[in-house]
Amino acid sequence: MxxxxxxxxxxxxxxxxxxxxxxxxTAATASPARAQQPAAVPVPPPPDATPAAPPGQPTPPRATNYAPPEYPPAAKAAGREATVTLQLDIDRTGKVMKAVVIEGAGDGFDESALAAADKLQFEPARRADGVATAARILYRYSFTLAPAEPTAPTGAGARTGAGAEATKTQRLSGVILAEGEIPLAGAQVTLTPAAGTAGTAGATGAAGAATQDGGPRALTTDETGVFSFADIAPGRYRVSITMPGFESLDVTEDVAAGEQVEIKYRLLPVGDGLEVVVRGERPxxxxxxxxxxxxxxxxxxxxxxxxxxxxxxxxxxxxxxxxxxxxxxxxxxxxxxxxxxxxxxxxxxxxxxxxxxxxxxxxxxxxxxxxxxxxxxxxxxxxxxxxxxxxxxxxxxxxxxxxxxxxxxxxxxxxxxxxxxxxxxxxxxxxxxxxxxxxxxxxxxxxxxxxxxxxxxxxxxxxxxxxxxxxxxxxxxxxxxxxxxxxxxxxxxxxxxxxxxxxxxxxxxxxxxxxxxxxxxxxxxxxxxxxxxxxxxxxxxxxxxxxxxxxxxxxxxxxxxxxxxxxxxxxxxxxxxxxxxxxxxxxxxxxxxxxxxxxxxxxxxxxxxxxxxxxxxxxxxxxxxxxxxxxxxxxxxxxxxxxxxxxxxxxxxxxxxxxxxxxxxxxxxxxxxxxxxxxxxxxxxxxxxxxxxxxxxxxxxxxxxxxxxxxxxxxxxxxxxxxxxxxxxxxxxxxxxxxxxxxxxxxxxxxxxxxxxxxxxxxxxxxxxxxxxxxxxxxxxxxxxxxxxxxxxxxxxxxxxxxxxxxxxxxxxxxxxxxxxxxxxxxxxxxxxxxxxxxxxxxxxxxxxxxxxxxxxxxxxxxxxxxxxxxxxxxxxxxxxxxxxxxxxxxxxxxxxxxxxxxxxxxxxxxxxxxxxxxxxxxxxxxx
Incomplete structure (x- = not known):
């Protein structure tokens, strides 16, 4: 028997x-990089820029260096900015095995991004059990020309004396994250004063643009997902955040006199946005x-x-x-x-x-x-x-x-x-x-x-x-x-x-x-x-x-x-x-x-x-x-x-x-x-x-x-x-x-x-x-x-x-x-x-x-x-x-x-x- x-x-x-x-x-991006003018010194993301995932959770690849791309001379002379999205295949050792342009820009931007990607190094992706695994990610290079140094305003619009200082000691800063506490670099953050608010004077981040007081301010987050608007007037502001592959976010924040506001925002992925795909996980x-x-x-x-x-x-x-x-x-x-x-x-x-x-x-x-x-x-x-x-x-x-x-x-x-x-x-x-x-x-x-x-x-x-x-x-x-x-x-x-x-x-x-x-x-x-x-x-x-x-x-x-x-x-x-x-x-x-x-x-x-x-x-x-x-x-x-x-x-x-x-x-x-x-x-x-x-x-x-x-x-x-x-x-x-x-x-x-x-x-x-x-x-x-x-x-x-x-x-x-x-x-x-x-x-x-x-x-x-x-x-x-x-x-x-x-x-x-x-x-x- x-x-x-x-x-x-x-x-x-x-x-x-x-x-x-x-x-x-988690649907997330790799920490995107950005290209600067040659005079600007690129700062590599710190090794711990991406916080560790909670125990028992998978983690995406994490960049351990920053390889700045060369700004195409013709595009720079023409004042053109661009964004190039690459698909990177990363092996279990963190090495980039293959790079493919997913969203190109032409004018030499694609070639520059590919050349820089070959120099990137990553901490490899890890499964929930902590074991390194091969992964495919989307990685974005943003080519941005640094703005000219702003000149001090003159005439009727200029603020002088103690009164001006009293209205510009506030700050609104924060960090933009995807699900799983993954920082989002390169997210666009726009700060718009509500009616009756004096306005902003400065912003810091990956890239910032200053306008006249009372107008909107825009910047992009740095490698750690951080942004900061300094020296803003007290009042109510509309914060708008956009990022390719993620749903936009519009919120209203109140800033009181003498207040330093720090906020954590989370964006949710939508459709076929930027994501990290760990091989072996199948539907x-x-x-x-x-x-x-x-x-x-x-x-x-x-x-x-x-x-x-x-x-x-x-x-x-x-x-x-x-x-x-x-x-x-x-x-x-x-x-x-x-x-x-x-x-x-x-x-x-x-x-x-x-x-x-x-x-x-x-x-x-x-x-x-x-x-x-x-x-x-x-x-x-x-x-x-x-x-x-x-x-x-x-x-x-x-x-x-x-x-x-x-x-x-x-x-x-x-x-x-x-x-x-x-x-x-x-x-x-x-x-x-x-x-x-x-x-x-x-x-x-x-x-x-x-x-x-x-x-x-x-x-x-x-x-x-x-x-x-x-x-x-x-x-x-x-x-x-x-x-x-x-x-x-x-x-x-x-x-x-x-x-x-x-x-x-x-x-x-x-x-x-x-x-x-x-x-x-x-x-x-x-x-x-x-x-x-x-x-x-x-x-x-x-x-x-x-x-x-x-x-x-x-x-x-x-x-x-x-x-x-x-x-x-x-x-x-x-x-x-x-x-x-x-x-x-x-x-x-x-x-x-x-x-x-x-x-x-x-x-x-x-x-x-x-x-x-x-x-x-x-x-x-x-x-x-x-x-x-x-x-x-x-x-x-x-x-x-x-x-x-x-x-x-x-x-x-x-x-x-x-x-x-x-x-x-x-x-x-x-x-x-x-x-x-x-x-x-x-x-x-x-x-x-x-x-x-x-x-x-x-x-x-x-x-x-x-x-x-x-x-x-x-x-x-x-x-x-x-x-x-x-x-x-x-x-x-x-x-x-x-x-x-x-x-x-x-x-x-x-x-x-x-x-x-x-x-x-x-x-x-x-x-x-x-x-x-x-x-x-x-x-x-x-x-x-x-x-x-x-x-x-x-x-x-x-x-x-x-x-x-x-x-x-x-x-x-x-x-x-x-x-x-x-x-x-x-x-x-x-x-x-x-x-x-x-x-x-x-x-x-x-x-x-x-x-x-x-x-x-x-x-x-x-x-x-x-x-x-x-x-x-x-x-x-x-x-x-x-x-x-x-x-x-x-x-x-x-x-x-x-x-x-x-x-x-x-x-x-x-x-x-x-x-x-x-x-x-x-x-x-x-x-x-």
Whole structure:
């Protein structure tokens, strides 16, 4: 028996195992330069002219020198001024590799600007993780003739004496910035006195023009974005700021007598303005791609600072059963959603109970989440996609951190590898220690738990810049979880079930990743990984053991064919060699009473070894026929050896800006076919049916995105999933094995709504609401029923605000429909409940009662879930390190949310099982 979809097997048993356990660049310009008369001495911009971006934010290239262009003699003699905009390609070392004129001026200005650009040096662009990267920027040279020295006014207009001095001691100065606190050099600033204001006398900046008192004054900002109007009269002024590629700004300022006014203005980019484009950041190929930024993923309340747990707050993601740690997307089963780490599939995304993810936040660059209609590069799943990107290690010295909270402890060390230029490393590890205090406490209290859940994970990587445009990374990461319970007495209804209950699951990946910008038009990216998975589950005398070795690989080639046309093609390979050992009761034999306890049935033992593979290939076109439109047609071809089936999956998505620029209005939509092979145990003999076909789903979606302000955006998306050829299980005619067949059909229909405030200097937050209904029919002649993970209403509202002085406060509120159950006893509060119903049959040989199900799966919904979580962070910064602490409180008002139902020994009564009470967590972190 081969388990090529080992991740799917582990996800398939996740609900059972969990029950036992309960027991995401700024649009900016480079600092433009300007040419002066030869007599003027150009001043290079200071090395720190561009302030450092906030931690976790990408930074554009920063000029480290100033190369003044030569003023063309003929143009100078004619008194002509001009501006030349260049496109510069800057490599990872900060060297200008290529310069192209984008907006020329002729008369020798273009040639002079190109010659000067070759002498420029830059601090290279850096990604959010701090690693240098190649970039393309627009760089502007302004050729301006210095004005003649103004002469002192004479006659009636001249001011003399103390009265004149008294009116000219004020100053209005400031700095012009783009988003991300990037200074804008060369911005035009005009100061116009309002009626009744005496006027201005002088201005300083990159270039200034003086006029008679009472008239407008104009200047351009210097290399640091600074301007200054000196010696102005008290009164009201209109300040007008213009900059190519940015929206103009008009404001009114009041200047009082003796006042020195300093103001910071921010310009917003518009259309196709001057911008810095960091290579490697590409627009989404899917209808909906939600990317969480660094500040968002580790500050969301209720997640204990865990990035991957923040996915549960996004539209379309359902709340999993208590401590299950499952990812349920748009009504689909957990095994329908694929999870990747740097392009390599992994079987688990969360540790036991969902307390934390298998990759700590500190190692993440971003999380891309696709709830549906994902592109052709992803397959073998019909739910959603979670693609986690590990960040590159820092290369500016040795850095590290250590964190301790009530759940686990972690460490991280990273930096350059000594004596190896361009090589950097990172090593991290984490271990829970709940077992060290919870286990002994429960044992002393007489509980049956002898060992609390224990988990640990680890990550190690070495990364090198093979060339300025190629990067190679070797990574090793893994996860391990273990749980042990002791059953002192048989459970009600299962007299033969005694002994230990144990669960252990682990996986490791040795991964090699390569990214190469071959040319300006060609890109190659590949990843290959060797993997190992172990799953051991024991239940008294029964057990299930899995040992699996895997080889996975992805290789993608991208070619920019022409302007607005990009072609992507790739291969996706999965190979598994698995061994399974099983000892478990049979389902039931013909003639046996239906109420026989599970543990007293005859036992079967199996040991199967097999190898299989599932290769795939895909191709996509990214078409941009206009700046407003983007179309992505694609197709994927998969083959599954276990079912010997080929599947062809065409897909299409598109976006169109009804309003381009700000405020942007975008419509989007997509349709695609998605195939998911059967679970290995469903298709491989002796347990499975080799004649099965792949599960099929067609995704439809249409949506709208609207900018309300620069920070606030809203989106709405309707989706429909048509499910066909779904695999279901039934008892085989021999009464021993389980039969599988492709007879089920279903559908999921719903809508997602998101109001999001994008992170600014102090605040981020969003409100997400999902309305959906997921149903299926197991066979054509059977009634339609709700899917097990259907949740009608999902509302999440959260936000986090930086109070200043290192303090940050956040809150999250959730309101969710209750989970579905298959009851054995009716709810007495239901008017249709029959208290006289027979709920169980007495089994004389074992002396226990076995339940008679009241109804089928998912026929009763538990009460509404609601919960408030709060988080407070405090950070202290020192010269070479910083210390932070946080308090994360879940279920602040201690709501007794219902997570299940329990029954008495003879199934005559029942009661609700409450979830976790108020749960505070305190953590401390130090980093350098």
């Amino acid at each position: 081969s388990l090529s979809r080992t991740p799917s097997i582990q996800r398939a048993v996740a609900p059972v195992l969990a029950a036992l356990a309960a027991l995401a660049l 989404p190929r899917e209808v909906t791609k939600r990317t969480l930024q660094a500040r968002e993923i580790n500050r969301i309340p209720g997640t204990n600072g865990d990035a991957l747990r923040s996915l549960q707050n996004l539209p379309g993601v359902a709340r999993p059963p208590a401590i299950a740690g499952l990812l349920i997307v748009r009504g689909s089963s957990p095994q329908d959603t694929q999870t990747f780490i740097d392009g390599t599939p992994v079987p688990l995304i969360y540790h036991f109970g969902g307390l934390s993810s298998v990759v700590p936040t500190e190692m993440l660059e971003k999380i891309d989440f696709y709830p549906g209609n994902f592109g052709a590069q992803f397959g073998r799943g019909m739910g959603g996609i979670v693609d986690v990107a590990l960040r590159s290690p820092k290369d500016d010295g040795i850095h590290g951190l250590a964190q301790v909270d009530l759940i686990d402890a972690r460490v991280l060390v990273e930096g350059p590898v000594p004596f190896l230029k361009g090589v950097r490393f990172a090593a991290a590890g984490r271990r829970s220690y709940v077992d060290s205090w919870l286990g002994p406490a429960l044992t002393a209290a007489g509980a049956g738990v002898t060992q609390a859940p224990v988990y640990y994970d680890y990550q190690f990587m070495v990364e090198a810049d093979v060339t300025p445009s190629a990067r190679l990374r070797l990574s090793f990461f893994g996860s391990d979880d273990a749980l042990a319970l002791l059953v002192d007495e048989p459970t009600p209804g299962e007299p033969a079930l005694t002994g230990d209950i144990g669960l252990h699951t682990a996986f490791q990946r040795l991964q090699l990743r390569y990214d190469h910008e071959l040319t300006d038009r060609d890109r190659l990216a590949g990843v290959v990984a060797l993997g190992k998975e172990d799953l051991d589950f024991s239940l008294g005398p029964f057990y299930f053991q899995l040992d699996n070795l895997s080889l996975t690989g992805r290789l993608e080639y991208s070619r920019r064919v022409s302007t607005g046309v990009v072609f992507n093609t790739g291969i996706d390979m999965l190979v598994n060699a698995a061994t399974v050992n099983l000892r478990a009761p049979v389902v039931g034999r013909p003639g046996e009473p239906p109420n026989q306890p599970f543990s007293t049935r005859p036992v079967q033992e199996l040991s199967v070894t097999s190898t299989l593979y599932r290769p795939a290939a895909y191709a996509e076109l990214e078409l941009v026929p206009s700046p407003r439109a983007r179309l992505v047609p694609g197709v994927r071809v998969d083959y599954a050896k276990d079912t010997q089936q080929w599947t062809v999956s065409p897909r299409f998505s598109g976006r169109y800006d009804i309003l381009h620029g700000f405020p942007r209005t975008t419509v989007k939509g997509g349709v695609g076919l998605y195939s998911q092979p059967p679970q290995p145990q469903e298709a491989i003999p002796p347990l499975g049916n080799p004649g099965l076909r792949s599960n099929q789903a067609i995704h439809y979606s249409v949506g709208l995105e609207q900018d309300l302000t620069r920070q606030l955006e809203v989106s709405a998306e309707g989706f429909y999933k048509q499910l066909d050829s779904l695999v279901i299980a039934s008892v085989a005619p021999d009464g021993v094995n389980t039969a599988y067949e492709n007879t089920a059909r279903g559908q999921v229909v719903g809508g997602e709504f998101l109001v999001k405030y994008k992170p600014d200097d102090r605040f981020f937050g969003w409100a997400a609401y999902t309305l959906s209904r997921a149903t299926r029919k197991d066979r054509p002649d059977e009634p339609e029923r709700l899917l097990s993970f259907d949740q009608t209403h999902i509302l999440t509202v959260l936000g986090s605000y930086q109070l200043g002085h290192g303090w940050e406060f956040g809150a999250r509120f959730r309101l969710v429909s209750g989970n579905l159950i298959a009851p054995n006893v009716c709810n007495v509060e239901d008017v249709t409940c029959d208290p006289a119903r027979t709920n169980a049959i007495y089994h004389a040989p074992s002396g226990v009662y076995t339940p008679i199900p009241l109804s089928g799966p998912g026929t009763e919904r538990l009460p509404l879930f609601h919960q408030l979580d709060l988080r407070i962070d405090k950070r202290w910064k020192f010269k070479h390190w910083q210390l932070s602490a946080y308090l994360d409180v879940q279920n602040v008002y201690n709501n007794q949310n219902t997570e299940g139902v329990s029954y008495n020994f003879n199934y005559t009564t029942r009661q609700y099982i409450s979830g976790l009470p108020i749960l505070p967590s305190i953590g401390v972190r130090g980093e350098f």
